[in-house]
Amino acid sequence: MRRYGKHTDEDDVRVRPSRHGSRPRTHRRPAHEDAAEGFVLTVDRGRITCLVGEVTVTAMKARELGRKAVVVGDRVAVVGDLSGKRDTLARIVRVEERTSVLRRTADDDDPYERVVVANADQLAVVTALADPEPRPRLIDRCLVAAYDAGLEPLLILTKADLAPAGPLLETYAPLGVRHVVTSAERFEDAASVEPVRELLDGRITAFVGHSGVGKTTLVNALVPERQRATGHVNAVTGRGRHTTVSALALPLPDAAGWVIDTPGVRSFGLNHIDPSRVIHAFPDLEPGAEGCPRACSHDEPDCALDAWVADGHADPARLYSLRRLLATRERTAGD
Ligand SMILES: Nc1nc2c(ncn2[C@@H]2O[C@H](COP(=O)(O)OP(=O)(O)OP(=O)(O)O)[C@@H](O)[C@H]2O)c(=O)[nH]1
Numbered sequence: 001m002r003r004y005g006k007h008t009d010e011d012d013v014r015v016r017p018s019r020h021g022s023r024p025r026t027h028r029r030p031a032h033e034d035a036a037e038g039f040v041l042t043v044d045r046g047r048i049t050c051l052v053g054e055v056t057v058t059a060m061k062a063r064e065l066g067r068k069a070v071v072v073g074d075r076v077a078v079v080g081d082l083s084g085k086r087d088t089l090a091r092i093v094r095v096e097e098r099t100s101v102l103r104r105t106a107d108d109d110d111p112y113e114r115v116v117v118a119n120a121d122q123l124a125v126v127t128a129l130a131d132p133e134p135r136p137r138l139i140d141r142c143l144v145a146a147y148d149a150g151l152e153p154l155l156i157l158t159k160a161d162l163a164p165a166g167p168l169l170e171t172y173a174p175l176g177v178r179h180v181v182t183s184a185e186r187f188e189d190a191a192s193v194e195p196v197r198e199l200l201d202g203r204i205t206a207f208v209g210h211s212g213v214g215k216t217t218l219v220n221a222l223v224p225e226r227q228r229a230t231g232h233v234n235a236v237t238g239r240g241r242h243t244t245v246s247a248l249a250l251p252l253p254d255a256a257g258w259v260i261d262t263p264g265v266r267s268f269g270l271n272h273i274d275p276s277r278v279i280h281a282f283p284d285l286e287p288g289a290e291g292c293p294r295a296c297s298h299d300e301p302d303c304a305l306d307a308w309v310a311d312g313h314a315d316p317a318r319l320y321s322l323r324r325l326l327a328t329r330e331r332t333a334g335d
């Protein structure tokens, strides 16, 4: 088996000083111009599964990356054995700049931020209309995480056969969050997931949802190859299906985008949230915050947003919704 670090590869080659030349030796490593582009599908205990062209390659982080994490959705530069054959190991030498990062603090007591998914542009919050009952606070926390990360949120309401969507949707109407309602009993008919697929088209969508809401059922309907894909990844990582802790990127049919399933992310610690980034998702309120005191929580007596709304610049329901979202940063029982 080819072992990481034991072979001299492109980046380890040092140019010997010429016997005649007096040019100072450069210690700069070549920039891996010949590296292949990869897309990270999953990460499991340091083993990174990425897609290089059509080939699924297992790789390790090159030492030069230091402590920088490689996460699902990352675009990376890969060198070494790219055959994708069993027991081969390539090396990731660079992580391209991320267009977005979805983070969480594992717990609100946990001071460390963890990047969960890179480069997603949409966050699908999957919620059952019943069994289990919807938990609006949890939805709100997911929305805060999405707004903070600059991801567009999408509400997917499942189990429409059990309860109507109307009352929940009313709560979210002022936020203008896009939504789609599904019912698995209709998934036999491929056309029934079409409305969901349309909203995912061409995008990288991270899926989050509390256990039991029907996320797996939905993802399986969206990605019929999922079983195979999951089987393949687990053949690579040698772990069972139910022990997958990392997020997993799954391709939508016809290269129509990516679904990133996040089994480990049921909620978000929101320690790291910056209200000014969240308010950025409220362009009608944001200019009103210019009159706020420094580091305003937007829920204090001197907050300028009350006057902004009273002057008719924005709908009071929007300010109410923003404050409700920001208030969920404090974790309470049941989150
Ligand atoms: N009535 C009804 N049941 C559904 C629907 N979608 C899923 N279910 C059921 O809900 C249960 C949970 O579905 P899963 O897809 O496993 O839910 P999950 O969100 O992936 O949950 P975890 O696997 O625990 O993360 C299963 O028994 C499904 O058959 C639906 O639209 N209507």
Ligand SMILES: [Zn+2]
Binding pocket: 289, 292, 293, 296, 297, 298, 299, 302, 303, 304, 305
């Ligand atoms: Zn304010």
